[in-house]
Amino acid sequence: MPERPSLSDLDAFMAIVSHRSFRKAADELGLSPSTLSHMMRGLETTLGVRLLNRTTRSVAPTEAGERLASQLRPALSSLDRALAVIDDFRSRPSGVLRINGGEPAIRYLVQTVVPEFLERFPEIALDLVTDGRFTDIVAEGFDAGVRLGYAVPQDMIGVPFGGRARFVTVASPAYLEKRGTPQTPDDLKNHSCIRLRMPSGKLFRWEFERHGQEVVIDVPGALTLDHLETMAEAATRNLGIAYLPQLVAAPYLERGALLPALEDWCPWMDGLMLYYAGHRHVPPPLRAFIDTLKEVDRRAAVDR
Template structure:
């Protein structure tokens, strides 16, 4: 591989394009992020591969993946490019006006709960900040994937991260329609669920969520049986309202249906409260002014100020 001092052309922009394709596994998505055409991205990557004399991506008509050499280059480049971005951000922040791009990784539920309610206000008050929000149901490595911050339940935040609570405690609720309970009876303890129709939840990773209950220090994890599996929790609520079975969802999603009687709750004394969503970021990285402004607004919103 050639020394970087021997390479020709704008390698910095080529490295930016390379990392964008590596993050998205897509030339088209990388082009959208960088406001370039897919052909320009492809040309930049091909030119970089020629200059380095190594293939960085495996390409098919349906997928893009890093080669072993590409993986090694991405691992080395990500922290280096992050340092460059931080240096630029610090200079941009000298006038005390937040600016630049802030990349956030969050689940759809987290986006709806804590980001969406403040989104319009934030972008109105900080017009020089661009929010790049990536909907991700997996527990991605935000540092390796080039994100400034992530939003997840507190229990899912890695221990080496700075975590800031952005909502109160959360409780899960086991709910079903009154008609369902009239036909099938009420579960009294979690083990009773094995005799019921349950609406199951599948993570993006493909794993099925095991329902977790706790009372007086006793923990029960139920591999709930049932006729329906979904990857969308609001749809689980709708399915429960339609009488398909019992759903186990964050209680705020079922609040309206519980209030108007379309749903009933069971096993409530087995459903304790847990710490809610946190925004988290690496303790080893500078917090850009745009992210700091977003954090402050989320904290203010949570406290009702």
């Protein structure tokens, strides 16, 4: 059996696999790229197998590296959970809290919960990661995730916040004056629509519902984007009609830069949820964040 590698070498290897970059992994770990490269050569020597394919521009795991990474992810997560149990014996919560979510949801947390949380718990380092794809928070080492309620996996515990949510159809006043306001979803076929490309590469379909009638449309449009805020900005430039989360559209609607359309076809749904694995030990930093989230949301609910 080969010599057992150090935990720091394995952590470094996983950072490289995650970022597909020595430079980005080195930045995360606070090391120089040359030091990281030296560590990986030592790890490969210790294990007696090549783990990474390197070029001048990229790095990717070999088949052996992929297999090792797939086994290390749950193992390192289990180790983190084991160490987190010790936090229960500290007088104040400390450590790193990692939360994954879509950009609008993370932005909302930064605007509402995060300032108070960091002021209350300065010993906790908060790592917020925005991601447009549905991430397996357990497999990828996150303490919690944020999604709309309908998308939260059933085996997770969810903490709702922020009130109800919906997608809204919006356009600039100038666009609607020139092209007219659609009255039904079918009218969108005669408009310029700003489409959204998902991380999977698929185009996001626009979904509407009224009086039990559901309509799903692959809208036409010359402009396709992959970022919600950019879509909102494009709509303010009279480039077409956008279909956005209310959370993203609200600031533009409030100042009149965008106007709603098809409001009676845009139903409300369950809002945002912070969720985490119910079978896992809840680390004190996450418990502290949940308590702060609930308190801030209770105060905000008075104004909603």
